[in-house]
Amino acid sequence: MTQAFLLSFKLAALTALVLLALGVPLAYWLAFHDFRGRRLLEALLLLPLTLPPTVLGFYLLVLLAPDGALGRLGLRWAFTFPGIWLGSVIFSLPFALTAYKEAFRAIDPEVLDVVRTLGVGRVKRWRRVILPWVWPGLLSGTLLAFAHTLGEFGVVLLVGGNIPGETRVASIYIFDLVQSLDFASAHRAAAVFVALAFAMIYAVRSLEERWRSPTG
Template sequence: MTEAFLLSFKLAALTSLTLLVLGVPLAYALVFKRVPARALVEAVFLMPLTLPPTVLGYYLLILLAPEGFLGRLGLDWAFRFEGIWLASVIFSLPFALTAYREAFQAVEPEVLEVSRTLGLGTFRRWRRVILPWIWPGLLSGTLLAFAHTLGEFGVVLMVGGNLPGETRVASIYIFDLVQALEFEQAARAALVFVALSFVMVLAVRTLEVRWRSITGSSVR
């Protein structure tokens, strides 16, 4: 069980960090820049919200296979940790991107305009104005992506299979225990997920309250 949970934490940490690096600039561009065909771009990035995990996993498996398009480019990551990392990034992107975008939308344009008139450069404007305003929203979205990745099953199984120490994450491990009628062990492992889920949701909700208190929005 320890090996599977450690692999899940490794996957969730790398995925959420990747989404933070890629998602923040993307959300900033969608909010503050002129993006051609914005609705189409947003629809593409948000599609994993409505796609069944098996469908997304199937197409990624085809692309990452040795004879697939990405596989022929050297990214033959099917049934490897790199493959489930890429699948997790794509699958969890909408959750992080939505939170990041809402954080940027809460920044008042007048505040940014005043910072420009005061002569603040891009770096100082980010450090002194934008980040203090949006950091709870960014952290909330990152934690949400972490929690979502931690519980992934379908897309990981499709792309990575069930290889111990390589792609068998905790959710797949629990499935294996149930298939083997090891209900007592499955219950213990599932209880760990319940505890982690509660802690993550509580942290996200606390950050949302903090963020909305900063931006002056109401909390329901």
């Protein structure tokens, strides 16, 4: 069980870090820029919200296979940890991106206009105005992405299979226990998930309340 949970934490942490690095500038751009094709781009980015995980996992498996489009480019990541990491990034992107974008949209545009009028540079504007305003929303989105990745099953199973120490994350480990009728062990592992989920949801809600509070 320990190995499976450590692998899940590793996957969730790496996914959350990548989403933070890529999602924040993308969300800022989408929040403050209007351009042709914006709705189409957002629809594509948010598509994993409505796709069954098995569908997304299947197409990623086809792409990452040795004879797939990405596999022929050298990304032969089917049934590997990098493969489930890529799948997790794509599948959790909508959760992080939506939270990040809402955080940026909460900024009063007039405040940014005044700051620009005063000649404050971009770096100082981000450090002194934008980040203090949006950091609870950014952290909330990152925690949501982490939690979502931690509990993912369908995409990980389709892309990575069930390889101990490589792709067998905690959700797949619990599935194996249930299949083998070891309900006592499955209960212990599932209870860990329940505790983690409660802690993270509580943290996210606390951050959202602070973010929306006028005095936060």
